[in-house]
Amino acid sequence: MRNFTAILIPFLALSAQLTAQTKPATPADTSIKSKTLKEVVVESRPPVRMKGDTVEYNASQFKTKENAVVEDLLKKLPGVKVDQGGNITAQGETVGKILVDGKEFFGNDPAIATKNLPADMVDKIQVLDKMSDQEEFTGIDDGNKTKTINIVTKKDRKKGYFGNLSAGIGPDGKYEGGVNVNSFSGEQQFSVLFKANNVNKSGFSASELVRMLGANPELFNSLPSSAIAELSKMKGIHITSDDPAEKVQLARPTGLNNTQYGGVNYNNDWSDRLKLRSSYFYNRFTSANNYMYDRHYQLPDTAYNYLQQGRSLQENNNHRVNGSFDIKLDKYNSLKISPVFNSNTADLNSNRSYRSTSADGKQLLNEGTQQLNTHTTNNSISGDILYRHRFQKPGRTLSLTVTPQYLKLDNSSLNISQNHYLNLHQEDSINQQLTGHSESYSLNNNLVYTEQLSRHTALRLTEQFNVTKGDYEQIARNYNHADGNYNVTDSRYSDIYNNAITRNVADVSVAGNYKKLTYTAGLSLENSIQQANSAYRNYQLKDHYNTLLPHLYARYRFSRSRQLMLRYASQASLPGISQLRPIEDISDPLYTRKGNTQLRQAVNHALTIGYLSNNMYRRTFSNVQLRLSTIRQQFTDAYTIDSTGRQLIMPTNANGYYNGSLHGEYSFPVIANGSTLTLGTEVAYNQYPSYFNAISDMIRQWTITPDFDFSYYPVNALVINLRGNATWNNRHSEVNKAAGQQYWFFQYSLDFLVSLPWKMNAEAGLECYTTTGLNQSFNNTVSLLNMALTKDIGKTYALHIEARDLLNQNNSYSRIAKNGYIEDRQNIVLGRYYMISLICKIKKFKK
Template sequence: MTKIKQNNNGLLLKLLLLFILVISFTNTKSQTNTGITVNGTITEEGTKKPLSFATVALVTVRDSSLVSGAISNANGGFVLKNVPAGTFKLKITFIGYNTLRKNVTIQRTSSPLNIGNFILSVEKNMMKEVVITGSMPVLVKKDTIEYNADMFKTEKNAVVEDMLKKLPGVEIDGAGKIKAQGNDVTKVYVDGKQFFGNDPLIATQNLPSEMIAKVQIIDKKSDQAEFTKIDDGDIEKVINIVTRQGYKHGNFGKSSFGYGSNDRYDAGVMFNNFEGDRQISILGMSNNINMQRFTLDAGNSLLNRRQSTLGSARSGRMGGGGGGNRGGFTAMSANARGLSANGISTTNAGGINFHNKFGKKLELTSSYFFNGTETKNDQTSLTQTIKGDSSIFKRDTTSSMTRNLNHRISLELNYQIDSMNSILFRPNVSYAINSSDRNSSSITNGQSGYRLNESNTSSSSDGTSLNSSNTLLYRLKFKKPRRTFSINFGNSIKSGNTDTYTKSLLTIYNTSKIPGSSNAPTVTNTDLYYDGKTTGDSYNVRLSYTEPLTKYQSLELNYYYSVSNNTSIRKAYDRNPITGLYDKPDTAYSNQFNNTFINQRYGIAIQTQKNKLMYTFGLGLESSQINSNTHIRDTLYDRSHKSFNFSPTASLNYSFTNRTKLNIQYRGTTNEPTVDQLQPVVTNPNSITQNVGNQNLKASFTNDINLNYNNVNLKTFSNYYFNLQYSNVLNAISNYYVYGPNNEQLIMPLNVKGSYDASASTGLGMPFKQNKYVLNTSASVTWNNDINYIKNSPTSLTLDTPIDFVGASRNVTRALSLGYNLMGTLNTKAVMATLAGRMNYNRAWQSIQTTTNSIYMSYNIYGDIKLSLPAGLLISTDCQYNINSGYSGNLNKPYTLWNAGATKDLFKNKKGQIKFQILDILKQNQSIKRSISGINIVDTKSNILTQYFMFTFVYNFNNFKNMGNNNPRPDGMRRFGPDGGGFNRGGGFRGGMD
């Protein structure tokens, strides 16, 4: 039986690797198909001036299927590649000009074929509606891939996310997280402007899809790199939504209210007032169906992105699992995403976003957003922990209620002093009030099933936190081209207060005797109050000077300095049994910790750009210093550590064509430990598992290499990508696990050698029949190699137990994860449908105990369909079948999540709708997750939202100025296919258009 299972696993691996090779070969083959190269020119009637940016489409005579397409250059010239011999229809379109249609015959020839000059006449009445035919569904502009929204149909009342899901090469998971060409999308802009700060979900899950003229996917460089034109390796994938002209001048929005069974409700309103450069958006929502439609920590997302590895312990970051619509698909039902969130949440949120230009020099974007959530969560987890050559098993049951209230304000001010000087200022402030109540119990057994320990804990906490950050970038251009100077200053300030009450009862059984012996267990009862305060501030500055060396080369000199200070004060008090007050200081769990981290970097870089190749090489000399001191029980512990690293940078960008590009990046960064990792104190007293910091930690240094290959085929409009990533960490921060004779556990962070990870992903997005069908497929493989240490101590562990490495064993955790996704969509006027499948294979090895190698898999099959019927009726249903294997106990049971709904248009102008939905029809929804971290394998099952139905009323309101073709159509549907839409050159994103 085991052998058969292993053979099946091996077959799955072989099939997956075979698929990766097949789609890579398929794409390569499609690029090497040779045809005839056809060229020509386009000029204006009368003036004979060349027309640039005209759209050229060569289509079949029979069904107008696109054969090849191009955009005319500055000289009016165009080139059509890989054209087969035959007779075709040539269409040339340009805004404000009459469309030219002409049949052309292409004869086979070994040299490029010139088909002559084509003259476009000016439209007689340009104020009337201009209908452009033959629009290109995909355009490529340097670092930007642009999709024409008219070529991707969405239903009425759809949001931006529904449009993005239909684009080739774009994937959205069950939490709304977007990937484009295999990379995470960090921001979503509207007409090149920030929309509610750094929160992409507010734009994608609230703005209507019918406002979209184009979707631009951009590899955005940092503000400083965009200015200096020298790559600093800081690149993020962003999306820019270019709105239709009609939406740029008027009011639009919608309001909705839904109520259903079990007192479920969902209400929301969004109002937008756009007038040219001025944008005002107001948003409000309230529901108890786990729908947030925003990102909880968006206020700090930029900081998290740039410092994502700071102080992180490397410990087998491998996880997965099923439950709801996790990980692979977004259900078509409007509220179905709430079925995939753990717990039951009530959410209230709202905010305002403002943007405007004041004259030609000043541009301002600002937003305020608040959210309040209350979540009830019940979880059961099963944990297998490796203890040398054996394992222990723990079952935890936890019930919690958390309440969070957050306010965040963000601002961006761009001031163009003159043609040579500019200032960019970005301040952000967030304030949070949090509280929680938690009850938990656990039972731990040994490998043979005998009881080791058990615990019961209850706690409650209340806290506040205030965070602010500012960045100020001054940019100076000199008269000499490519000579620049810039200074980037940043600072942050944070403070927090937390009051925590905790009661616990811990029972430890004497495992030196056989269960049932007369040895009495050890029982410890704790009742404590903690008063915690944290403060911190940081400052950094970066200076950069660039100088042209030759026509093709530029030099950059830069200097970076940063300093951060953190203070943590914790005072513990025992409950006085006489007074009932917490007035007895407990010095064992009280401490004060101060930490200062200083980082400096001197850098030089040379960039060369010639023809299709651009490469940058740089070298940095980087020093870091950690100073910390800790007060524990009237004793002061001081620690100081300095380190020095060479920090090289390198990048290579090669454009095979303007549609096929290769990018390779290398970057080295220094990362400081967190305050909790440095504090040499126990953070969770009276628990069988104690965490203690390590004041001797060193800063880690990460080497990152990334390779990205991307190709857009303008003949088929397919998009192929391949990404490769490798990262190794010097002095990586991992964990040291020490076990006492009664299986008590002490966990301490430490620096290790040998940690690295690697990943590869590939994908192909391909439309067919003028985007009537779209196929998206992707595959990925990830490998983690993490180090930790384990020791069995012969003596009981106490606060005063000295920690040494005598007898410690080195454990290597290796984890392999394979994933494959396949999704096809159908888009017609009457039917929209999706069929998708997903497979994840995970395996982990522990060097210290080979018998605990873990294999687990998950499979998902998903389908949905929407039918547009007469009389304004739309019916829909979606279904997902989930299979898990390799989990603990009964967690491998398959389940089906099925939802259905219907929508009816109301009123003469169809601005209103009434909707009915029923979710989780079969009452089978569940949440299951496995995570592997260091020496722990954890299976978790959580409570989750289950079956309910809801009636919802929606009203759309809009008032637009007459802007011609780009106005929304009265029935809410846009022109679709080759005879609709148009190429609007306005409203682009400056980062991708230079």
């Protein structure tokens, strides 16, 4: 047997032999007493095993540092990756949900659990594809799953409380501290969390950023990079970059950031008939940044430089309340109600100067200054009401989901700028106050009926009806020098309008499950109507679309450990109202944006083919995924540039969007002590059109990204982790050959964790970033050396001393490449700092 070895020890015979060898019997020894022991079982738990479709890791087999959190444990697991920004991938897919003993922890934001729960509470880590509520109810597998990690706590942690308190200080006012207390009692979970720091550790909740941006996509441009890093964790969110240097900015956020976040989480399963999930979460984030951006335009018909420098201060405050009541009414009926409340405020204050010059830098084309202050408040209330009915006939079900939502957005801005266009000998100025108010209501309904046609085949009929209506107001007022107030309405930038969208989707799908093959194939007919009306500016917009959207999901199991998956999906996207309205946005004086009333909907087609193999006995894991996608009538920007360097930017529809990637990785043990090596690579191709001054161009880009991850355990007291990845980027233009670029970007790290005598642990890490192939002044290597020492004081306290960026090399020099230009960037970043912290460990459990 591989997992258990039973050894029966014949103690009597062995005892007699040892006695005879070590102590001769005396004359008084007239008899030998004997006693037979019970059977002794020696259990050997494998580090990784398969339980159905779930990969389960035994946490005790993966050593972590003292006071480690779950994220540190995940980094040790073969087949699981945690990048510098905290994004988690498992089996090649992004993890979108973290559960604790099967229950949600602070909603759907994975980072809250992985960055705060202690690793020593974990018994097992389970990686699975979690079905949606609809899939779990109907039993029809259509591939609509979320890659999920379930944290199974140790049995002795299920009744009691645990957590820690920490407080740390350093020179120049640096601080970090927090409270994390968790109380588990059977099916009841209660957690309190609060943390604060000013050392660039983000507390943003990615799920709330999605809701915030859904109501106002324009807010994306004002988000700090650390918030974007958190946003990129969400499943279905793709933040693309033409340059790997931007990824470094996400991994090492720019600016000097101050964060406070915390909340309360309460879950309870009173019975199978009533289950509760609830949480409240708050975060506050401020960021101060000094920057200088040097942009070089290389267009087919013109070339010039644009330089801007300035200072910005941002502050975001977010409140979120989540709840879920799952009620089983009787044997055939159930009801699930999931309300959500979200409130967000964002403030931005910036001062900058800018100028444009000829390509050789000798002629000044324009120059200007700008002061911009904005304030935005966004409140939303929504909830899912899910009713499920199961008929007596097996496989026959009916479910209805109703989702009402209310959004309210208020914003105000003050834009003061002075601009001088030297070649035209012209000057203009802006001193304008812009106020906006919007309220929108939506109601989404989803009706699903399933019928079992035969033993292996089922029918699913779906009807979706969604309606959204909103009233919007934007008023621009110029400064009145006569009375010193902003009371002169500027109709050019003002608008009062309403918008309505109705969407109806009818879908017919057939699902099958035959031996090793599972599939779902269907066809949707989507009817959508979008219309807007403005009496203020006297325009009407109305578009009507009928679109056929096929979809297919299939999975073939060669064995329990090997499977092949295919997923094809198509999706229609309507243009946003800000992209349609014929009104100018002059928040950046040299880059004016204007809507396009002729914009049409876009349709995306995506195909994924994946092969997965897990050999738990050999501890090998392999994953290969091919992804292909194309977008018809995609929204893209068309630029018109005049002789002064001013740009007018309008969205337009374009074809020619093609994306493809081939990703593969293989993980295997290298030494019998648990050490593992993971090798991977990805080859990607992107193609997209570009428009400048009515000249159509095509951008093509190849990217190759090899990577490795080596976890080495030479002795029990030492853990070594070596990681690295490289990116080769080849980007070229079809029309403008001079705009092409080729370069390598390297990111690699080495970490040591050592257990020392006297209850001490030491850790050291070196992170390096190297860029080649750019201008000589921007080809550099940044090395970040970090060290820490932890000393346990009794069973309750620990003293932690750390030093970050000991070499003081952290900088923000980078280069990005976009349509028609390359830009060299420099931002202020957090440099070397030291911190000493006292940690109090709280732990009390019932035996």
